[in-house]
Amino acid sequence: MPYFSVYFQLENGLISSSQNLHFFNKLPVLKRTFSAKISNFASNILRLETVYITRREHFNAAHKLWREEWSDEKNEEVFGKCSNKNWHGHNFELFVTVKGEPNPETGFVINLKDLSVIIKELVIEEVDHKNLNLDVPFLKGKLASTENLAIEIWKIIDAPIQEAGGQLCKIKLVETENNYVEYFGGKEPF
Numbered sequence: 001m002p003y004f005s006v007y008f009q010l011e012n013g014l015i016s017s018s019q020n021l022h023f024f025n026k027l028p029v030l031k032r033t034f035s036a037k038i039s040n041f042a043s044n045i046l047r048l049e050t051v052y053i054t055r056r057e058h059f060n061a062a063h064k065l066w067r068e069e070w071s072d073e074k075n076e077e078v079f080g081k082c083s084n085k086n087w088h089g090h091n092f093e094l095f096v097t098v099k100g101e102p103n104p105e106t107g108f109v110i111n112l113k114d115l116s117v118i119i120k121e122l123v124i125e126e127v128d129h130k131n132l133n134l135d136v137p138f139l140k141g142k143l144a145s146t147e148n149l150a151i152e153i154w155k156i157i158d159a160p161i162q163e164a165g166g167q168l169c170k171i172k173l174v175e176t177e178n179n180y181v182e183y184f185g186g187k188e189p190f
């Protein structure tokens, strides 16, 4: 059944309560599909040419996964060897993806040199060769997980990227060759 028909029937009380429940369970999926369709429709009408561009940076840092208020045993139980009191380190790869339309004059969504300077000055300088638990003010009071690191990096570079003319759309933070996180600013991917 098309979404507008479901919506019309719901608004007009034509849908039974079991259908209702089914509809609300499906709501997040419908919302996603619907907004994707609207944005595709708008893109076609306005002939938008959105491009996603990514800059990679690198840093290494030490950390441990640890909650002070937990016993040694509980930390060990939850975080395993990542709770080692004497720290461990990673070579992190940070991928920052910005979206936008290429500027007609430059062909750039954002100048990658500008993007690199933003990331290096505001993030890499703060974390490279540092202890994430002890040395990094923006992680103070936060568990030094890859997830939290990605979220805090977003908060730091979101506004400067906008000022440089781009729109931050994804942070990908690779912690080991097997583990990485992706963060979309709390929104649905793309």
Ligand SMILES: Nc1nc2c(c(=O)[nH]1)N=C([C@H](O)[C@H](O)COP(=O)(O)OP(=O)(O)OP(=O)(O)O)CN2
Binding pocket: 065, 082, 144, 145, 146, 147, 175, 176, 177, 178, 179
């Ligand atoms: N949800 C999360 N889980 C874990 C995180 C994290 O940041 N978020 N971090 C760790 C450890 O810090 C580290 O990533 C694990 O290192 P390691 O086990 O050496 O890495 P691999 O998984 O690549 O190695 P395997 O040999 O495959 O275990 C743990 N969990």
